[in-house]
Every structure is written in C-alpha cells, then in structure tokens.
Amino acid sequence: MTHPNAALIERFYEAFQRRDVDAMAACYAPDVTFSDPVFVELHGGEVTDMWRMLVSRAQKFTLAFSHVVADGDSGSAHWVASYVFSQTGRTVVNQIDARFVFRDGLIVEHHDRFDLWRWASQALGAKGALLGWTPFVQNAIRAQAKRGLAAFRAKAA
Template identity: 90%
Template sequence: MTHPNAALIERFYEAFQRRDVDTMAACYAPDVTFSDPVFTQLHGDEVSDMWRMLVSRAQEFTLAFSHVAADDGHGSAHWVASYVFSQTGRAVVNQIDARFVFRDGLIVEHRDRFDLWRWAGQALGAKGALLGWTPFVQGAIREQAKRGLAAWRARAA
C-alpha cells in the first residue's frame, strides 16, 4: 500500500506533467519553503508563483518522475524536466533530486538539487559550459531568476 505522503508526491508531479499549478499548489502548506540551485529561498505564495511562471514560459515541456519514497515526515523523488529554455531556444534536460518535509498531509519544505553548471551549459551554450561553474555566473543566473519572478509576480498581481 502506498504511503499517503508518497501519493501526495505523485499527485504533485502528475499535476506538474499536466501543467496544473493549482493542484500543485494545493499539495503545499501555506507556509511552504522551497529552494533549488537557482531559486535559493522561496516562501509561501512565492513557491506556487515560481511554478506558474515556469509553466507559463515552458516550451516543448515534458516531465518524468520516479523513485518516489515517503514516510510520515520526509519524502524524496527523482524527476527529469525536458524543455526548450525560452531565453536562448536551447534544449535542456535537467535531472533533479527532490526532498520533502511533510506536516498535516501537506508539503512544508521542498528542496530540489541539480547540477547548475550542467544546466548552464545546456541552457546558455558555450558561455554556460565554460563559465557556469563560477560563482559570478551562478550568481548572475540566480539574480536574473529572482528579478524575473518579481516582475512576473508584479504583472500577475
């Protein structure tokens, strides 16, 4: 029998496959926190707004997930997002390991890990492949993402 929190993770990623951000957001606690190598610390509505922004910009998007595991407090999954990065038109296949913390049947912490240098090489081309490991380029990626999310949230308000 599937643990209820494993079913919650599956519901989240199945909704993501359909680009159904409302269902994704319903899997989160109101005070959820999220981080990954690009969006280093998001809280509450910022998290679902990030997914809304990313889904709205996604071109040729597909998602696969596997290795879902969960108990009463913690969970994990592996997922692969394939898409065309809208800013450069370059194809990206991002391999991501997710970790979750649960409270009252909802996700209260979501942490994604992936190789930002590898992502930069795919999304940005030669510049990303050559310099994507540097703190300067990684910082610039994070700052651009932060500004992009803030601008998207301002337009959506």
C-alpha cells in the same frame, strides 16, 4: 500499500506533468518553503508563483518522475524536466533530486538539487559550459531568476 505522503508527491508531479499549477499548489502548505540552486529560498505564494512562471514559459515541456519514497515526516523523488529554455531557444534536460518535509498531509518544505553548471551548459551554450561553474555566473543566473519572478509576480498582482 503506498504511504499517503508518497501519493502526495505523485499527485504533485502528475499535476506538474499536466501543467496544473493550482493542483500543484494544493499539495503545499500555505507556509511552504522551497529551494534549489537557482531559487535559493522562496516562501508561501512565491513558490507557486515560481511554478506558474516556469510552466507558462516552458516550451516543449515534458516531465518524468521516479523513485518516490515517503514516510510520515519526509520523502524524496527523482524527476527529469525536458524543455526549450525560452531565453535562448536551447533544449534543457534537467535531472533533479527532490526532498520533501510534510506536515498535516501537505508539503511544508521542498528542496530540489541539480547540477547548475550542467543546466547552464545546456541552457546557455558555450558561455554556460565555459563559465557556468563560476560563482559569478551562477550568482548572475540566480539574480536574473529573482528579478524575473519579481516581475512576474508584480504583473500578476
């Protein structure tokens, strides 16, 4: 029998596959925290707004997930997002490992890990391949993402 928190992770990614951000948000606690190599630390509404922004911009988006494991406290999954990066028109296939912490049947922490250099190589081309490993370029990617999310949130308000 599938643990309820494993079913919650599956529900989250099934909603993500449909680009249903409201259903994704329903899997999160109101005080959820999220982190990944680009969005280092987001809280609450910032998390769902990030997904809303990313889903709205993604072109030719597909998502597959696997290896869902969970118990009463924590869980994990592997997922692969394929899309055209809107800023460059380049195709990205991002392999991501996710960790989750649960409280009261909802996700309270969501941490994604992926190779930012590999992502930059795909999304940015030669510049990303040559310089994407440097802290300067990685910090620039983070700063641009932060500005983009702030602008998205301001426009939605």
